[in-house]
Amino acid sequence: MSQQWVFDFDDADPDNRSTLGGKGSGLVRMTRSGLPVPPGFVVSTDACKAHLEVGGDLDPELWVQITSAIKRLESRTAKEFGGAKDPLLVSVRSGAPISMPGMMDTVLNLGMNETSLRGLADMTGDEEFASSTLDRFRSSYLSVVHSVNEPTAADLEWVPDDPWAQLRAVVSSVFRSWNTPRAIAYRRIEGIPNSLGTAAIVQAMVFGNASEDSGTGVVFSRNPATGSPGLWGEYLPQAQGEDVVAGVRTPLPIDHLAVDQPAAFERLSDIARQLEAQARDVQDIEFTIERGVLWILQTRDAKRTGGAAVRIAVDMVEEGVISATEAVNRVTPRQVEEVMHPTVRPLPGVAPLIEGLAASPGGATGVVTLTADRAEALAADGTKVILIRDETNPDDFHGMVAAQAIVTARGGMTSHAAVVARGIGRPAVVGCVDLVVDYDNRRILTPAGSLEEGATVTVDGTLGLVFPGEHPLERSSDGAYLEQLLGWADQQAIVKVRANADTPRDAEVAVKLGAHGIGLCRSEHMFFEPERLAVMRSMILADTEEEWVVALTRLEEYQFDDFVGLFRVLAGRPITIRLLDPPLHEFLPRDDQDRAGDAATYPEGWERRVEQLREANPMLGHRGCRLGITHPSVTAMQSRAIGRAMVASEAEGIDLDVEIMVPLVGSAEEMENQKEIIEREIARLEAEHETSLPVTIGSMIELPRACITAGEIARAAEFFSFGTNDLTQTTLGMSRDDSASFLGPYLELGIRDEDPFVHVDEAVGELIEMAIARGKAARPDLETGVCGEHAGDPESISRFAQYGVDYVSCSPYRVPIARLATAHAANREVHAR
């Protein structure tokens, strides 16, 4: 057989990654660029595949090629393999074409034996180091070749003294490691083909502890924490990489190298620049200096903080290294999130107290508080509080605003607590199944014990953890870079980003964070402030038509003011106003206590009315347009309030782009009924004020039936806005408030790969696609958007973009992430063409 199975670093094609593996290809590339890489060779993936096919010993021809390569290495390094004086030691590593970090085996210092021990001791002048190197080699040999992880003295006899025998056994083990159950499982999960095989890389060891002018370190071509330019890193004189890892000695800032060994420093700086230019990205470079000679061991794209990622991407565009599109594509949504929210850096050794769903990102510290009223009171005194509840409901809103963060025992990613927390930009952890809130005794019970109200905790909403005590919060905050990056993103994106915002204050945040408009204004959220709630309650409990009308009229005035305020903030940006959606009982007190201090008028027998309105499954009950149909006066009132606000805004010279959205539509008849009422009221105002009020009227699409009958609905609806929360709940038959108890196990068992309330489900996606196709067949210029929580999830946004939606609308604090994600989606699409 005459196939070439062994490739010296300086004699191979670095692009031949499938043969050399990823690591091998990198070493070849650096070598061929003239960088000082310790010499070595790659035993190819083809050799691995051939070996695994046949089994048994290494192929004789392969062994001939390997021994020749070692001979070349000996002559190149002027060292002898297993020699007694300055011995040639090598590392043997696996390196597959696709990275499988930590999955496969490595043996260092191969060639060590009783003979070379002496050579190493003489060379380093460190007997102890030499003998510990021998020990370490032996135990890693036993682990890799014989799977013995805690060797006894007796096991040592299994380690051959002959370096050739060592090499033969280790190469063959590295190949076999391709088929360990762990590696196979990893590949199955990651979708890596089993047929690839791994290469084995054999490389001469260099020793940073060989002399006083030796050392080892890691440098970055730019600061990976802040992104600021210039070499950054650490250096440990007279040491090996393992010493750095072991943390026995503290490394010095890289500047010290400039003083200690100016030439090596200069060379390192040049190499870092060269590697960065080649890779067109910041590099993380491992180096060793042996007796004043610099060796580069590895380079790779550097991990970086969110802030650094954004700054580096922007800087590189300005340096002309990458395009704006590349810059946008390089930054991940998670990195943007990191820039926007403080990150918890838990103190070492502190385990989380509670785990739950990461419902709203960011970190915060404060004292445990169990009621919204108490949270508000404490916050008013300047105390930072963490509101912890069984679950939250609209009555808790003031306490949530007052709190630094919110934690709930129940609920999923789109529960009330989660939705509100994201809306107001508070970190939140929800669905903590092991948390019990013991209101009676004013404490919480956790698997780790109980905690009284007033105890300090730190909430990590990004990871879904709650820690006892206070922990540092980090914030990377150079907003200008992010703004620049997202400006480019907006230019690249096809899908627009709007925000869900109900009040002028929310709208201001949204506009500031770059929202193109408001895609969901939940008009009823305006009814939850105490004064208005009282009026709302009076209306619902009204005994007579007359009382009903009085309350309705007062509500109209509130709504009018709200809409005027919103139109002013938006200044011509589009706004989609959803008509009353929640069931009426959500506005009512649950009992006498809940009613305390309420200014509403309670007619006799109000409790019975509350009881009558109670529902078994409120999610599937008398809500959405069903309310507007059974109570047409409410739809009319809301339409009037919107129309009057438009008239007033027009008078102020404010531009308008108003869409009125009918919620929970399931049939064309429902849409037609509501449209007629809205059009009638708008037409009346137009006649009265001799003006034109250009509103478009559309449907929220959040029921499977609406998707199926979309062709009929689109004849009445000028736009569709997909409410993916409810559409997910109905399509999957899964209540967002009740799913925590089984979604957790589902994810663990692999029955689901993802939480459908986080990433849009494929079947929900199919319904959305169907609805868009049927809707556009009936009305080609139908506008489509998504206003459910998925509109802020990059993975889901990518799908929505494929379906061809015009916009997504998410919580204001998700807008920057969505802007990035829509650009990613567009760039992927361009790429795919």
Add this chain to the structure above:
Amino acid sequence: MSQQWVFDFDDADPDNRSTLGGKGSGLVRMTRSGLPVPPGFVVSTDACKAHLEVGGDLDPELWVQITSAIKRLESRTAKEFGGAKDPLLVSVRSGAPISMPGMMDTVLNLGMNETSLRGLADMTGDEEFASSTLDRFRSSYLSVVHSVNEPTAADLEWVPDDPWAQLRAVVSSVFRSWNTPRAIAYRRIEGIPNSLGTAAIVQAMVFGNASEDSGTGVVFSRNPATGSPGLWGEYLPQAQGEDVVAGVRTPLPIDHLAVDQPAAFERLSDIARQLEAQARDVQDIEFTIERGVLWILQTRDAKRTGGAAVRIAVDMVEEGVISATEAVNRVTPRQVEEVMHPTVRPLPGVAPLIEGLAASPGGATGVVTLTADRAEALAADGTKVILIRDETNPDDFHGMVAAQAIVTARGGMTSHAAVVARGIGRPAVVGCVDLVVDYDNRRILTPAGSLEEGATVTVDGTLGLVFPGEHPLERSSDGAYLEQLLGWADQQAIVKVRANADTPRDAEVAVKLGAHGIGLCRSEHMFFEPERLAVMRSMILADTEEEWVVALTRLEEYQFDDFVGLFRVLAGRPITIRLLDPPLHEFLPRDDQDRAGDAATYPEGWERRVEQLREANPMLGHRGCRLGITHPSVTAMQSRAIGRAMVASEAEGIDLDVEIMVPLVGSAEEMENQKEIIEREIARLEAEHETSLPVTIGSMIELPRACITAGEIARAAEFFSFGTNDLTQTTLGMSRDDSASFLGPYLELGIRDEDPFVHVDEAVGELIEMAIARGKAARPDLETGVCGEHAGDPESISRFAQYGVDYVSCSPYRVPIARLATAHAANREVHAR
């Protein structure tokens, strides 16, 4: 113009219905069959259309044809139109090609004036009758021609004396009546084209009050109440039809005619037989005898009771008149329902106390009782009780069984109360929105006032009414005819009918009513009996794994016994057993009181566990296979119980056809998870008993997601059973328990034509079709069925048959209706080919 617009009864083609109209065609047919029909003529629908197109007066040519026809009538009757002696009077009626009962106009006694008044008085010897005839003619003329409904003396001058002028005005009004708003609206609703036009029928009046040997009556060719053969009807001597209607005199049984006028009776009997033979159906015949001469005024297919319909259909097959297919097609589901359940015949003048949804058919009388315990206690003492509750839940089951009928304030057609009532064959009225159950004061409040517990009421579950007091109940009960008819239906049907039955007792009823097997055995229903409920509760509240297993083992024994019992009853018929479906909290007490007397072990802090299990939307919560996945031991226990029961039954020599159904499946992964557990347990038993246990394993399909991913699910599932209740709830986003408050208004406003929980919704249908197509693409021999409540609804069955399902499975008491409906569906399909 030379078109023929006027057709004498004896000179037209009876098949030319579009020209003659339905009534005209019938009169022509009878005349041409030689029957004694008072002579007359038809003014055609073409004349009507022409007249309506031009407007104004009648066309001169038409008028010429009409006057000629009257002249022929005069000579044929030897009477003079408007004459002073034995005057010719005529009726003028409208008659469209498609019947529009009560929608259009009729004028009798046209030709009456001061002159003919004398003639009539002389002829009848009844001055008063003659003058009232004139009055009646005049007021009907004013009503039809001038739309004056309460004429004053002054209005009378509008009535012309000239019979020709009368005729011209009335014919033209009859034509115009085609376009009254009422008629147009009726046609729009019924889908009758506006272009048809109506004919006007002019016919000589005959007088049953002309002499002592005159009279009038109605006969049926068979008894329309019982179906028994032979002439049946009533006769009123010396009277006109109006006298019968007015109820002034009581008619005599038709036998009297045989005595009074044997020849006329003989002739009438012959004619009835002849008409029935011609129509091949029982006839409802109006006749008048004028001076001993028999005249037939009208014949039509007779309305009949359910019992009569069934008997007549069966008799006619046996008489060789119709085929078995025709017999089956002629009987309606409502008629079968009537045969099966007692019918309430409310006493005159008693208005219903409460109205609600007709949830379970039949009638019953009993005393108002507000709790299940009290209902049981009273029933044990022999009192008939009507259980009236706000809504029912599984804890009320014993009270529902004890009651004669059930009434609830809440809930829709598939609420717990409705489903259980149908299952146990009790009449039920649910969703009575105006009913308040005042448990504290032991009374109910209705719009008509309050009623104490203990008051007597009568429930009409067929119409959804509750009456105060006791009312007669009628039952037509000749089961042999129904059995014969349904036997034919079974032969004609393609879709099989199974029953939903949970216990051996239910299964016996189902088999007796002709079920082909059990399509839905809700295994958890076995857990609701008190002793078992206690064990179930102990399991759910178990503190330790050990306690859980102890309870589970006891439940397995119960289930084993149940399944053995079921298999014995079924004797080889198929049974589909659904694994545990409802959320666990449904089994738990709601409070301390609810717990009273319960034998379950309650660990400390059980209330907290109950609280933890509480769900915001239980319908969309932790239930169905989600339970089986998070609690695999329950699935394993149920599989073992089924498998062991199979082993035991095999030993008894009982044939088996067992299907295990996994509920609430939404993904292939869920199905695979549960299938693995079931197969493992069955395989273990097979090995242990060295036998083979042939079970098939399939999915309940009740979520939109399941329909969409049906292709994947079918790879693991051997059958699909559509749970259309839940599929309707999720597709429409409509809770069956909460929909009453808006579905009522929806039906009134025409936003929906039908209750989607009664007749399957079109979008739900589309999902079912999609699921069957995708499922069969993946598994061509996939068995499909429907086990939701719609499976008992004939209209829905017709759709399911089109989708190609193999069976429908409904409540046992719906089985006969479903058997008829599946035959209807098959016969329609054959017809359509």
